Amino acid sequence: MTVTTDPPKESFRLGMLIYDxxxxxxxxxxxxxxxxxxxxGWLVSNTIRNLDALGKGIDFGFLWEPAGYDINQHLIEYNSQMPHIRAAAIGLMNTLLVxxxxxxxxxxxxxVIGVLRLSRNWLVAKLMTVYVEGFRNVPVLLWIVFFMAILIETLPAPRDFRSGEATMFLGDMVAFTNRGFYIPEPKFTAGLGDVSVFNGAFAVSLDLIAFLLTLGAGILxxxxxxxxxxxIQEAxxxxxxxxxxxxxxxxxxxxVLLWVLGFxxxxxxxxxFNFKGGIHMRNSLIALWLALSFYTAAFIAEIVRGGILAVPKGQTEASYALGLRPNLTMRLVILPQALRVIIPPLISNYLNLTKNSSLAIAVGYMDITGTLGGITLNQTGRELECILLLMLCYLTISLLISAVMNWYNSHVKLVER
Amino acid sequence: MKKHLLLGALAVAGLAAGAASGATLDDVKARGKLKCGVTTGLVGFAAPDANGNWAGFDVSYCRALAAAVLGDQNAIEFVPTTGKTRFTALASGEVDVLARNTTWTFSRDVDLKFEFVGINYYDGQGFMVPKSLGVSSAKELDGATVCIQTGTTTELNLADFFRSNNMDYEPVPIETNAEAQQQFLAGACDVYTTDASGLAATRATFENPGDYVILPEIISKEPLGPLVRHGDQEWGDIARWTLNALISAEELGITSANIDELAKGTNNPEINRILGTEGDLGGMFRLDKQWAYRAIKAGGNYGELFEKHIGESTPVGLARGLNAQWKDGGLLYSPPFR
Incomplete structure (x- = not known):
């Protein structure tokens, strides 16, 4: 009979947490x-204690008080008697719009710029290099202010149109003024009217819905x-x-639908004092939009260039060997492969653009930072609440953009087996 | 994400910690410098001159306060604030006193937890338009584009004025006076609205001030005054009585020219109490007897400051109007020094 001795079973000792x-x-x-x-916990409790000492507990009740201020660009109905939360929503929509x-x-x-930067044409390639380096090496705030200054200083004031110093374009349909661009507004003589949703929170044009549905069905x-x-071709x-x-x-x-509705x-x-009728694209929106786009485009151009360069040269050569012309090669062979490299950094640039839009107040564009984080904060004195809400808004927007783009990324990325 | 929350919380905690600290007087004395919040630049009220020294009506109040507390009217750090940032700056302790044409309102006093220490300028909101527009009354401004500084009471008054008159307008919100000026001069807005004193001060800096008119309508009451944080009564008292000392000095005829003469003692007991030759008023809020003497000596009495910075002989060219002493039909009335 053999006796097997088990190694002594090691029991757990407290010291092992450090020495083992x-x-x-x-x-x-x-x-x-x-x-x-x-x-x-210390930071949170310290904040709350100090706010209490100031007599300012955290309270979101102010959001339902009348805002009292007007906002020039509102995509849905708004006046100064509506509550702060409505003003914040207007600001949020303006942020999303821009x-x-x-x-x-x-x-x-x-x-376009990223592809052109790889052009064999020396002049075009160099010009694009100048564009990229120029835009991405100057802070975006300066570009915003610069675009605004150009719009204000170079374009005529509305009253110049009366005296004949300035004229409208496209058969008196479009006016470029230093208060923004006025373009014609689509209207219907026999329109279907609007329908209000969410207990009249805002109205949606039935004409627009009918038009989009018809167009969608047509495309289908x-x-x-x-x-x-x-x-038939395959058969x-x-x-x-x-x-x-x-x-x-x-x-x-x-x-046909447009004709029926009397478009x-x-x-x-x-x-x-001003142009009436038509759609008013305010110069604050235009300046912000152009500055953000041109600035971010410089980064995107570099990402696109990098993506294209990441596709092996053999792919181009193989494509040429099959008889595809350069145009088709780019569209059918290079870009689909480059997209896999391009999309992840593209997401972060979309996020940057969205967050940079919070500089809007520099040109008086009423985005959510201007309404909730600006006037509302100032008139109510609820700094902490407003800033927390503001952070929550931007966080949500950013995460949504990320989610959508990540979904698209997983859609186009290389399926490996 | 966690990191962002942490940083946010850190910033907030920092803000709150600054606000909670108690005795401002001790802080100022220990620092040896008064931190004074002023505008980013409004000629006559607070603007840096060619040498970078701040000067103006509001600045002079800060200088008087620094002279009273620290004995040196130049021991000041001026913190330029916009209409939007000023309250956060004061609440967070970034400045000790805010002297920045700020309107005394109920909600600012009560809800924002500030203490207005008095009124140094009785103002009202007005409108400025180019003469070429041919407008003679604010009631004719239906449909106009209006430039307005954001974060101010003027924004709310404007909304009320146009609504109650059933008129339409396009607000152009702007961060600072300088930007508003640029847009207004380029014709990007028809009207510039702010306190009438601010309009006069702004117009004074134009190349052709004569091409612009200030409309007769004053659509609001704007009592402007310095303010401090609520909760430190002692500091509030010092700020309040420094302002009152400047006003009383004008009433009693104490000027920067004769103050040294008067400080030797007079047969007017109130002058003696102010200048510290009789009693010890300064000791009641832990200052020395000479505090008011230094405050008045710094730039002169209220009337002298008014004439020097915004009076009719200056480019700003404001008449005393409501801001005259009560004896002259104005509203300035300081409680007695006793």
Whole structure:
């Protein structure tokens, strides 16, 4: 009979938390975490205690008091008797508007400039280099102020249009003034009217919805036509000519709808101090939009250039060998592969653009920093509440942009097996 | 994200910690410097001159206060604040006193937890337009584009004025007086509105002041005065009575020219109490007997300061109007020094 002796079973001792390497790392992390929470707790309690000492407890009730101030650019109904929260919502919409417009223009400009920077044409490539270095090496605040100054100082005042010193463009449809651009507004003589949503929180134009639905349906049918053409081509080798069908399906129903609704363009007209009618694009919006777009475009251009250079040269050569022309090579071979490299840094530039839009107050554009974080904060004196809400807003916007772009990224990225 | 929260909390805690500290007088004495919040630049009230020295009506009040507390009218750090940043600057302890054409209102006094120590200028909101516009009354401004400094009471008055008159307008919010000036001169707005004194001061800096008119309507009461944080009564008293000393000095005929003569003793007991030759008023708030003497000596009495910085002989050219002594039909009335 053999006696096997088990090694003595090691029981857990407290000292092992420090001396045993298996547990030590865990101990350090727990202690660090504890310390961090303590610091955080101290900061929060200190803040609350001091605010209490000042007699200013945290209270969000002010959001439902009348705001008392007017906002020039409001996408939904607003007047000074509406509550602060409504003013904050107006500001949020203005932020989203300029961020969206900025991201679109910055992407278009950035891609074009990034591709042109790789051009074989020496002059074009160098000009684009100058653009990129110029814009990204000057703070965006200066660009915003610069664009605003140009708009204010170079364009004529509305009263110059009366005296004939300045004239409107495109058959008296468009006016460029130092208060912004006035463009015609689409109107309907037999419109469907508006429908109010969320207990009348804001109104949505039924005409716009009808138009978008018709256009969407048209595009869908055009796609079906194209798919059918693809099928016929694969089966028989002959592709039926469908471009006039596609064009017809996309545009004809929309045009018929516009005609039925009595669509017309209402031009701006000079009345009193200002132009009335039409759509007023304020110079604060234009300056901010252009400055943010041009600035961010410089970064996007570099990302696009890097993305294209990341695609091996062999791909281009292979594409040429197959007989594709440079144009098609770029569109069908290089860009789809470059996108995988481009999109992640692109996301962060969209986020930057959105956050940079908080400089809007420099030109008096009423974004959420200007309303909630500016006038509301100042008139109510609720600094902490306003800033916390403001941070929450930007955080939400940024996370939403990230989520959408990450979804798109996972959509286009290389599927590896 | 955690990092952002932490930094935010740190900033807030810093802000609150600064605000909670108690005796401002001790802080100022220990620092040897008074931190005074002023405008970013409004000629006549507070603006740096060619040599970078701050001068103006509001600045003079700060100099008087520094002279009273520290004995040196130049021991001041001027902190330029915008309409938007001023209250945060004061609440956070970044400045000890705010002398920046700030309107005394209920909510600022009560809800924002500040203490207005008096009124150094009785003002009202007005409108300035180019003469070429041909407007003679604010009631004709329907549809106009109005430049306005953001974060001020003028913003709210403007909304009320246009609403109660059923008129329409386009507000152009602007951060500082200088930017407003640029937009107004370029014609990007038809009207510039702020306190009438501010309009006069701004117009004084124009190339052709004569091309612009200030409309007759005054649409609000704007009592402007210095303010301190609520809760430190002693510091509030010092700030209040320094202002009252300047006003009383004018009433009693104490000027920077004759103050040394009067400080030797007079047969007017109130002058003696102010200048410290009789009783010890300064000791009641832990200053010496000479505090008011130094405050008045720094730049002169209220009337002298008014004439020097914003009076009719200056480019700003404001008449005394409501800001005359009560004996002359104005509203200035200092409680007695007793």
């Amino acid at each position: 390497t298996r547990y030590r790392a865990m101990t350090i992390q727990v202690v660090a975490m504890f310390g961090f929470m303590l610091l955080l 961020a969206f417009m900025g991201c679109v223009l910055a992407t278009i400009l950035g891609v 049918i055009a796609r079906l036509v194209k798919l059918r053409a693809d099928r 028989t080798g002959d592709r039926p000519t469908t471009w006039y069908l596609e064009l017809g399906f996309v545009f004809l129903p929309a045009i 017309y363009l209402e031009p701006p007209a000079l009345k009193g």
